[in-house]
Amino acid sequence: ADPARAQIMRECATWLASKFREMRMEPEIVATPGAPVVLAKWKKGGSAKRRTVLIYGHYDVQPAEMGDGWTGDPFEPRLIDGMVVARGSTDNKGQIFAHMMGVAEKIKAGGPETDVIFLVEGxxxxxxxxxxxxxxxxxxxxxxxxAVISDTNMAGPDKPTLTYGLRGISALEVELTGPSHDLHSGVYGGAVVNPITVLTRLLAGLHHPTGQVAVPGFYKKVRKVAAWERKAAKALRVPDAEVKRQAGSPALGGERGFSAIERIGMRPTAEINGITGGYQGPGPKTVLPSKASAKLTFRLVPHQDPKEIADLVERDLKKRCPKTVKLKVTRHHGGFPYFCDPTKGFGPAASKALSQAWGGKRVDYLLEGGTIPIVSVIKNVLGVETLLVGLSLPDCRAHGPDETFPIEYLERGAKMNQALLKEIAGV
Amino acid sequence: ADPARAQIMRECATWLASKFREMRMEPEIVATPGAPVVLAKWKKGGSAKRRTVLIYGHYDVQPAEMGDGWTGDPFEPRLIDGMVVARGSTDNKGQIFAHMMGVAEKIKAGGPETDVIFLVEGxxxxxxxxxxxxxxxxxxxxxxxxAVISDTNMAGPDKPTLTYGLRGISALEVELTGPSHDLHSGVYGGAVVNPITVLTRLLAGLHHPTGQVAVPGFYKKVRKVAAWERKAAKALRVPDAEVKRQAGSPALGGERGFSAIERIGMRPTAEINGITGGYQGPGPKTVLPSKASAKLTFRLVPHQDPKEIADLVERDLKKRCPKTVKLKVTRHHGGFPYFCDPTKGFGPAASKALSQAWGGKRVDYLLEGGTIPIVSVIKNVLGVETLLVGLSLPDCRAHGPDETFPIEYLERGAKMNQALLKEIAGV
Structure with a gap:
């Protein structure tokens, strides 16, 4: 989103289009009010039964600077111990390029078994x-x-993984105003209610002591997790200790009755992403502040609706907010959760392709805790499911310094792409 | 504390010393590691029964700039509608100068009825x-x-007021660390406990729903307020509506069973002066932060001890803090509460002097919600009580823009000083 990079973004789109042209696909650069979208088609047509697969990726990346902790220029790819080290190597350049390699090879040999549309946004x-x-x-x-997207993690190295669901999100901001101006906490404290105190009560009330979200109605639409899913979660072999290690947390917590990986994938959350109020400089200051605010996000699971959840949260906050402060709730973005039963539709085809590309290894089934809003948009607008066949590893440091992607996963990904298109054609 | 003002501070101390010399007192500028202290004595001696009165004031002021909302240069005094408008006019230059005027006049006429020591710090x-x-x-x-200090408020214009108590203070800072680094709230949320969430629970637990502070043992040493005190509080004629108006608060709150003015003067508090954690910029950011922290002050009443209260709070926080975060408590300053029964010792002398200076008006008795730590220090080191005979009005805007002091209160204050020394001599 850095305006200084707009020209480089356009150059990247042009480079992609030329690459698609080299592949003998029909590329088009679609202008938008922001960064352009690159479309590229390969259509054989003919049989009405012939399938079309939309492969989505993105060419934009997170900002990166040497000061963030990079050991070399983030935009000058380096190959270290079989890993490509560069910003965007795993998110999403390496992953989308593997699909391009797979399709390019097939086109040279007469074309893949399905028609293909690449959609790469910025x-x-x-x-x-x-x-x-x-x-x-x-x-x-x-x-x-x-649709096919490789923009998620594998459960681990050499663990081919089909992500069959994503959490949705509902983002809100809460602002409380007590006195009309900051007050001396000695001269007014005890009689004038402190908005930070009220905010802590409202936010502490978002959870039950059991770790469950306490907003009335919050779990009403949450689907029941199937037995096979909990089995699949166990099969991932990501013990709580591993999540604890990754987070560097003194101890894990959360909703009772679930493992860490289940809490992340299968259960919704209420999270305070930021809180602010009063004096934040060094040492003490005896202020009774006028305002306090917090940023909240709720991660949602099927079949929770981001707008309905925002409504429930707002109603609950309003109901619990005392008359001593004014409450203002601002809504930010929302994204629907996603779920695609991997035993149905094209799921088995994706599993088979993943297994083949990794030499017959068992495929893991993963529920991702994050949100990819575009997956729901694809479903709503184009009416199709998305196969989330990620090629990234948990320690590839997407968004972080020294982002990496295993160079051999380009070949693996290309093979997976070819197997996948073939399997989809056969369904 | 602005180092750029150090020279002006020294000049101010020198000016004060020369003023005391003009008054035929014996001034001395006492160097300290910070701003100098100005001492000035007038001793007649003789009778062993002759009393000595220490008059305390301060020549330093809060910072002030035109940008804060001043209607003229804050350091160029203006006389507007009978008010001196300038930084420090009420806090504390006008108030200490009134005492100097009173003593100067008496020295010309042979000297006041007591020996006098001025102690003016910076x-x-x-x-x-x-x-x-x-x-x-x-x-x-x-x-x-x-000791005599005029650095408190009168209950209102033409309401001579004896402040017979001050709240003490105990300041703490709380920092919680959850994960070792900021995490993606989608990828870890639900399993890794958010330190902001824990902080809101810990801080919400500082109060009972009744408004009372919930820290175990907090009220153990709180003295019982006498019936005459509640009568005196009522006699101040500061209704809750007036406190609400001053604060611009939607509604008042606090401990049940007390009026606003009683809550401020007679009862202790737990206040969150600042809270911070996670993302605070515009819009949302899906971060699960590593840290969250808050600044707390507890206003204390006799006979609470700031160190004991800090101990109780720290113990309570440690007991309630879950294992999912690391808790760090930093102690800031403390100050003892103060209480001096106005019906005993020199109290009646002060009341009489105040009433005389205001033409025989009834004297109000006030408990101040703020803290003046030096009053306890004077008691501890010199072993004497302090008479708090403030000349400031609630709307004199101490610490604010266009700070004012009624010019006629210089004369009133001088008269009050003379009456007070005379009454003290007679006790």
């Missing part, structure tokens, strides 16, 4: 604001049977 | 860090029967 890291418009205006042209 | 606004050392090293020289 605004994923800043909310994909302009992509829905492109999908809607190009709806017929983008008609397909299924 | 670090009141930054915690009086060096004053205790001066008191201790000059203990014999500063021996006196009672």
């Amino acid at each position: 605004e994923e890291e800043v909310g994909s604001d302009n992509l829905e418009g492109v999908l809607r205006s190009r709806k017929e042209e983008l008609a397909c049977d299924v | 670090e009141e606004e930054v915690g009086s860090d060096n004053l205790e050392g001066v008191l201790r090293s000059r203990k014999e020289e500063l021996a006196c029967d009672v």
